[in-house]
Amino acid sequence: MKGIYSYKLLIWTSLVAFLFAFIGELLALAPLKPLVWSSLGIYLFGVGFWIRFRIKKPIISPYERSSYQTSYDSILAFLFDNFLLEFWTFCLGGMMLLTLGLGENFKSQDPYLAALENLKNNPDLIQEIGTFDQTGFLVGGEIQPNFAELSLSLYGTKKGVRAYITMKKDSTTWEIDKLIIKNKKH
DSSP, X not given: OHHHHHHHHHHHHHXXXXXXXXXXXXXXXXXXXXXXXXXXXXXXXXXXXXXXXXXOOXXXXXXXXXXXXXXXXXXXXXXXXXXXXXXXXXXXXXXXXXXXXXXXXXXXXXXXHHHHHHHHTOHHHHHHHOSEXXXXXXXXXXXXXXXXXXXXXXXXXXXXXXXXXXXEEOSSOEEEEEEEEEEOOO
């Protein structure tokens, strides 16, 4: 019977890890490294999902006293114990994995890579956040053939900030047209 609760604990803990990752990303908190928390969340979710399908639930005899339930009780038990909890857990986990996947796809685009190279060597940014460490996983914006708007979190040894970048493409290279760096208030 312990296995039934262990997978629920792992899945809920993975959702809390994802929540820490999103909070760290939105507030640009340097101690809450989003990639570490999201990786932990993916790992715990995978282990919980694996355990869930390895468990064989015991079959209760219909003649045991504890198995007598009204039809209303059995419907509520089915909805709340099985269906709703697992359905919404997998929906939330799926949405988080989709968000991570789309963010990773966005990070492979040329404007993002060019912006990252320019930002790593930006002296004002280095002075503010310290040595560049990593970017967050929530990347937003729009990429067109000759124009891009990006919004991303940058983390350094001192703190994290949110950067808003407008870029234009000259014949072959992407150049930063406008850069706005905002500190998040904690």
